[in-house]
Amino acid sequence: MQSILIKKLIIKNFKGIKALEVDFGNVTNILGGNATGKTTIFDSFCWLLFGKDSKDRKDFEIKTLDSNGQAIHGLEHSVTGILEVNGEEIELQRILMEKWTKKKGLADKVFSGHETTYYINQVPAKQKEYNEKVDYILPDTTFKLISNPLYFNSIEWKKQREILLEIIGDIEQSNVINYKKELKPLEQLLSNNTPIDDFRKKVKAQISKYNKDKESIPFRIDECNNSIVEDDFKILESRRTTIQGGINVLAKQIAAGDNSSERMKLEKELGDLKLEYSTKYTKAKESVNEPLDELNIKISDKKYEISDLEHKIQILNRDKADVEEAIKNSDSAIIKHKEKQQLLREEWKQEFSTIFEFDEDEKFCPTCHREYESEQIEDIRDNAERYFDEVKTKKLNSINKQGKELGEKIKELEALIEDNNLKIANYTEKLDEYSLKITQLKTELEQLEIQKQSLNTDKTITFEGEQELAQSISELKSKIEQFKLTDTTELTNRKLNLEKELENINKRLGQIEINETLRNRIQELQEEERNIANEIAKLEGYDFLCEEFIRTKVELLEERINSKFKTVRFKLFEQQINGGLNECCEALIDGVPFSNANTASQINAGIEIINTLSEFYGVTAPIFIDNRESVNEIVPTESQLINLIVSKDKKLKIENEKEQEVA
Numbered sequence: 001m002q003s004i005l006i007k008k009l010i011i012k013n014f015k016g017i018k019a020l021e022v023d024f025g026n027v028t029n030i031l032g033g034n035a036t037g038k039t040t041i042f043d044s045f046c047w048l049l050f051g052k053d054s055k056d057r058k059d060f061e062i063k064t065l066d067s068n069g070q071a072i073h074g075l076e077h078s079v080t081g082i083l084e085v086n087g088e089e090i091e092l093q094r095i096l097m098e099k100w101t102k103k104k105g106l107a108d109k110v111f112s113g114h115e116t117t118y119y120i121n122q123v124p125a126k127q128k129e130y131n132e133k134v135d136y137i138l139p140d141t142t143f144k145l146i147s148n149p150l151y152f153n154s155i156e157w158k159k160q161r162e163i164l165l166e167i168i169g170d171i172e173q174s175n176v177i178n179y180k181k182e183l184k185p186l187e188q189l190l191s192n193n194t195p196i197d198d199f200r201k202k203v204k205a206q207i208s209k210y211n212k213d214k215e216s217i218p219f220r221i222d223e224c225n226n227s228i229v230e231d232d233f234k235i236l237e238s239r240r241t242t243i244q245g246g247i248n249v250l251a252k253q254i255a256a257g258d259n260s261s262e263r264m265k266l267e268k269e270l271g272d273l274k275l276e277y278s279t280k281y282t283k284a285k286e287s288v289n290e291p292l293d294e295l296n297i298k299i300s301d302k303k304y305e306i307s308d309l310e311h312k313i314q315i316l317n318r319d320k321a322d323v324e325e326a327i328k329n330s331d332s333a334i335i336k337h338k339e340k341q342q343l344l345r346e347e348w349k350q351e352f353s354t355i356f357e358f359d360e361d362e363k364f365c366p367t368c369h370r371e372y373e374s375e376q377i378e379d380i381r382d383n384a385e386r387y388f389d390e391v392k393t394k395k396l397n398s399i400n401k402q403g404k405e406l407g408e409k410i411k412e413l414e415a416l417i418e419d420n421n422l423k424i425a426n427y428t429e430k431l432d433e434y435s436l437k438i439t440q441l442k443t444e445l446e447q448l449e450i451q452k453q454s455l456n457t458d459k460t461i462t463f464e465g466e467q468e469l470a471q472s473i474s475e476l477k478s479k480i481e482q483f484k485l486t487d488t489t490e491l492t493n494r495k496l497n498l499e500k501e502l503e504n505i506n507k508r509l510g511q512i513e514i515n516e517t518l519r520n521r522i523q524e525l526q527e528e529e530r531n532i533a534n535e536i537a538k539l540e541g542y543d544f545l546c547e548e549f550i551r552t553k554v555e556l557l558e559e560r561i562n563s564k565f566k567t568v569r570f571k572l573f574e575q576q577i578n579g580g581l582n583e584c585c586e587a588l589i590d591g592v593p594f595s596n597a598n599t600a601s602q603i604n605a606g607i608e609i610i611n612t613l614s615e616f617y618g619v620t621a622p623i624f625i626d627n628r629e630s631v632n633e634i635v636p637t638e639s640q641l642i643n644l645i646v647s648k649d650k651k652l653k654i655e656n657e658k659e660q661e662v663a
Contacts, residue, residue, distance in 0.1 A: 002086055002619040004138055005640050006045065010080040013064050014047075015040045025656035026640055029628070031647040035389050038644040038652065042624045048079040048094050050140050051116075054148070054624070062096060069353055073098060073111070085137055092134070093119035138621055146614050146621050146639070149606025153587055153594045161585035164570060167616045168560040176553045183552065186545055200546040207539045210532050216308060217529045223300045224518045224525070229511045236505050243502045250495040270476040277469050284463040293514050295452050297521060302445045309434045309441070316434070320427040323420045330413045330420070337406045337413070344406070348399045356388045382650065550581055564612045566635075568605045600631040607635050614639060 011020045017037050022030075030038050043053040043060075053060045063071040078095040095117045100109035118130035125133070144151050145163070152160060173196060177183045190199060362384065363377050364370065372380065554573045562569050569588045573581045587594040587609070589601045597605070603625055614620045620639040625631070628643035647653070 004621045005084040006622050007084050008082040011044050013075045013077045014044050022654055029643045029655040031645045031653040032649045036652050044079045048081045049134050091121050142617055146610045149603045152609050157585040164561050171556050180552050196549055203539050203542045210536045214532045217525050221522050221525050224522045228515050228518050236509055240505045243498050247498045250491050254491045266476055266480050273473045280463045293517055299448045306441050309438050313434050316427050316431050323423050327417055327420045330417045334410055334413050337410050341406050344399050344403045351395050356385045568608050603631050604635045607637050611637055
């Protein structure tokens with residue numbers, strides 16, 4: 001494993017430290033009161049390597065400030081570090097200087113910016129060469145992970161999860177399936193090595209489609225039921241028999257008016273022709289009505305589809321309006337948050353610029369008004385300044401915290417706006433799609449109505465040989481009339497009235513066949529509904545298998561990850577109220593979330609995480625532990641430890657394992 005150690009740091013004019021040399025051992029304690037420069041040493045090392053402070057900020061104040069908070073010009077700000085990398089010493093140096101140039105027409109030089117110079121083993125280097133050397137020793141991202149116990153748990157949970165999964169590697173689908181016998185059916189379902197996520201998306205899409213299809217069936221059944229005409233067909237059948245009998249009686253009575261044998265012969269021949277005509281006419285009528293019935297069913301289906309799409313458009317328009325209102329509200333909230341951020345920046349600048357001013361009245365005893373001894377006055381001044389610094393730091397931290405919270409809210413709102421814009425685009429696409437579909441369906445419906453109109457207007461029932469047969473009947477009737485011996489006009493009129501009534505009854509009885517067709521259609525739809533329900537049940541079973549697969553994989557992943565740590569445990573998923581799982585990444589210390597643990601537990605857990613990361617990346621680096629005084633015992637680690645300890649010392653004190661020195 002690669003080992004990186006700090007052997008020495010030489011700091012000049014860096015954040016208030018005028019000159020300081022620090023020699024480091026395997027364990028180095030840096031002690032001092034607040035604002036004595038403990039964190040500055042960590043900042044200087046980070047700046048030496050990466051040009052940032054320990055909080056990963058590039059834009060921070062390096063220069064030494066005067067009593068008015070103004071930078072002192074003309075100073076050279078530098079940090080030199082001697083590192084030991086795998087037993088080899090490497091000296092790095094970064095220097096920041098002001099640039100002063102003489103401009104034409106001006107007597108004095110004018111400040112024109114800054115320049116940074118770099119040295120590797122005391123040899124000047126270009127910025128690119130220097131950065132490549134540092135990156136070769138230890139990349140920036142890796143350094144932050146293995147040098148600060150609190151850094152890993154401060155980054156976004158998705159990035160934490162990504163790093164942990166990188167350490168353990170992914171688990172093959174087949175291993176998850178073989179781990180639990182209940183998952184065996186997935187072997188066949190995922191036979192083409194389909195990713196479980198893709199398969200589950202497909203299953204959910206199919207369930208959604210089947211549910212929509214199932215929802216439409218009751219409406220279609222209602223359409224068929226509404227088209228069924230209820231009538232007392234038994235009474236109509238009985239009436240038709242009675243009327244037919246009456247017609248036959250009248251026909252005989254009319255025929256009885258002529259006793260001529262020739263007339264009887266003609267009557268028989270006429271009866272045969274009428275029977276032939278009636279038979280052919282009935283067959284022709286059935287042939288004409290069949291296309292019309294089918295057409296009515298098609299028209300009913302089209303009308304339902306149009307109604308269903310119009311209902312969906314209403315819902316989409318309402319949802320779209322809600323999302324647009326949400327975007328408007330989010331935009332307004334972002335503007336307000338940004339205005340608050342600007343106020344916080346101004347407040348921070350104002351607070352940062354405040355300097356400590358000692359109240360001269362504090363030099364005197366409030367009781368006897370006698371001036372204290374100079375040493376006592378110095379203590380009072382130090383305490384007052386320490387209190388001032390603490391209050392100022394708290395205010396600045398509070399302002400920073402508020403600013404960060406507003407920034408997070410703005411990010412969340414911007415992400416919400418982006419998601420909502422995608423929803424708007426999806427709604428618009430769906431609305432266009434549905435509108436186009438409605439236009440197409442209306443066009444198809446118009447065509448069907450035209451066809452129906454054509455069938456209704458062209459309702460003439462005819463059959464082959466009709467004219468010839470009708471002419472023969474007419475001729476026979478004329479001949480029979482010539483043989484009449486008595487007046488049969490009244491009988492004939494009664495017979496005609498009965499025949500008209502019979503025709504109307506036959507028309508009403510024709511609905512029996514239409515009703516039968518509609519009832520058959522209802523049975524088909526009910527069968528379709530049962531089949532869809534069975535398919536949904538099957539697919540829901542597949543979805544349950546996918547859910548169980550995910551739970552099992554979670555169990556295996558957490559088991560693998562937690563095997564890499566002694567006491568720290570990681571929760572990668574959290575249970576939802578509906579039984580589903582949400583991805584997450586949270587470190588647990590004895591079951592307590594990292595963010596809720598005390599400082600000592602957080603630091604030790606952080607070092608344990610660093611040990612695992614160092615083993616994975618194959619490198620150890622110095623670990624800087626802030627607030628070390630709050631930890632009684634540190635977990636073992638192969639990394640170099642630099643403890644930043646708050647003490648009563650007014651000046652920095654540096655202690656190594658074997659020696660102690662005061663800076």
